[in-house]
Amino acid sequence: MGVEVRTEGITKSFGSQRIWQDVTLTLPTGEVSALLGPSGTGKSVFLKSLIGLLRPERGSIYIDGTDITTCSNKELYEIRKLFGVLFQDGALFGSMNLYDNVAFPLREHTKKSESDIKKIVMEKLELTGLLGAEGKLPGEISGGMRKRAGLARALVLDPQIILVDEPDSGLDPVRTTYLSQLLIDINAQIDATILIVTHNINLARLVPDNIGMLFRRQLVMFGPREVLLTSDEPVVKQFLNGRMIGPIGMSEEKDETQMAREQALADAGHNHGTEEVEGIIPQMRATPGMPVRQAVQRRRERVRQIMHTLPHSAQVAIQESLDANGDGDTQVIPAYQGAFDTTVRHDLTNG
Numbered sequence: 212m213g214v215e216v217r218t219e220g221i222t223k224s225f226g227s228q229r230i231w232q233d234v235t236l237t238l239p240t241g242e243v244s245a246l247l248g249p250s251g252t253g254k255s256v257f258l259k260s261l262i263g264l265l266r267p268e269r270g271s272i273y274i275d276g277t278d279i280t281t282c283s284n285k286e287l288y289e290i291r292k293l294f295g296v297l298f299q300d301g302a303l304f305g306s307m308n309l310y311d312n313v314a315f316p317l318r319e320h321t322k323k324s325e326s327d328i329k330k331i332v333m334e335k336l337e338l339t340g341l342l343g344a345e346g347k348l349p350g351e352i353s354g355g356m357r358k359r360a361g362l363a364r365a366l367v368l369d370p371q372i373i374l375v376d377e378p379d380s381g382l383d384p385v386r387t388t389y390l391s392q393l394l395i396d397i398n399a400q401i402d403a404t405i406l407i408v409t410h411n412i413n414l415a416r417l418v419p420d421n422i423g424m425l426f427r428r429q430l431v432m433f434g435p436r437e438v439l440l441t442s443d444e445p446v447v448k449q450f451l452n453g454r455m456i457g458p459i460g461m462s463e464e465k466d467e468t469q470m471a472r473e474q475a476l477a478d479a480g481h482n483h484g485t486e487e488v489e490g491i492i493p494q495m496r497a498t499p500g501m502p503v504r505q506a507v508q509r510r511r512e513r514v515r516q517i518m519h520t521l522p523h524s525a526q527v528a529i530q531e532s533l534d535a536n537g538d539g540d541t542q543v544i545p546a547y548q549g550a551f552d553t554t555v556r557h558d559l560t561n562g
């Protein structure tokens with residue numbers, strides 16, 4: 212089963228460039244979480260911090276209770292074995308065929324025989340739809356196949372925590388849905404704690420139990436999927452709808468004057484992009500025949516505990532999903548009074 216990942220007030224800079232500050236969140240054990248945010252907001256830096264490849268200058272990161280910002284190198288080495296990571300660039304070895312790439316962590320970190328290794332490698336290649344391509348070099352296959360090979364390699368050590376950085380980039384919409392299903396099915400099979408960094412709005416709407424968003428050097432939100440998906444926060448709405456109107460600009464964040472000018476144009480009927488999507492679509496489930504996702508029941512209990520701290524719209528959405536799943540004894544609290552103010556970051560998973 213997965214382990215809990217918790218950050219407490221972490222801040223990361225490179226020289227004088229502050230990437231993000233005071234990020235506090237918990238990836239609940241065995242649940243699937245997603246981290247969204249415009250390009251350059253430090254999502255990849257966050258992911259690398261979680262495995263101790265980068266060290267924040269302030270704050271703590273607890274992996275299964277151990278603070279990896281202060282533990283010894285030996286402890287860190289052991290803790291890294293809990294992780295399966297798919298980096299943004301896939302990070303395959305260019306001179307090794309797919310089989311050897313996927314086998315690499317097993318040869319490096321275990322004493323398994325080549326016949327045991329073969330069994331595991333072929334199983335993961337099959338899972339990611341790569342059977343038959345094991346002899347190919349990374350340079351000879353498509354970008355989508357490289358992503359899947361990276362995912363296969365991330366899975367060979369039966370990780371308890373899986374971090375995937377933009378697994379969908381370069382994939383067509385159909386392959387993205389297959390990948391989404393694959394991530395949910397992996398979660399059902401091994402109950403690992405999963406963090407997906409993505410730009411993909413469909414994946415974000417469909418897959419995770421929890422969603423967070425980085426913007427302007429802050430974690431503007433992190434909590435049950437219903438909170439972000441029903442949010443009225445301008446940056447969240449802009450992102451979820453892929454619109455040009457809103458605080459996110461092409462290269463840098465916009466100022467108030469520019470935002471007002473654009474809003475006026477929009478009001479005058481100028482088309483700025485896609486239509487708004489309202490409401491929540493049901494979360495993707497594991498493929499029939501897969502084990503039940505154990506995270507679902509745990510999450511239900513957890514969300515019930517923190518329900519009263521959530522915005523009203525999120526409570527309603529949660530209630531609807533509980534009802535739809537035949538479990539409707541949680542009360543929507545009408546007295547919610549805007550305690551969920553997104554100008555301050557909130558960690559809704561700590562209960």
Ligand SMILES: Nc1ncnc2c1ncn2[C@@H]1O[C@H](COP(=O)(O)OP(=O)(O)OP(=O)(O)O)[C@@H](O)[C@H]1O
Nearest residue numbers: 225230248249250251252253254255256257299410
């Ligand atoms: N090792 C490093 N040294 C110096 N600066 C870095 C380093 N790694 C990342 N940065 C800077 O940190 C900022 C955040 O980068 P990061 O790659 O985390 O963004 P991102 O949110 O993952 O973007 P994208 O969505 O485009 O992948 C960028 O300005 C980048 O230049």
Ligand SMILES: [Mg+2]
Nearest residue numbers: 254255299376
């Ligand atoms: Mg990135």
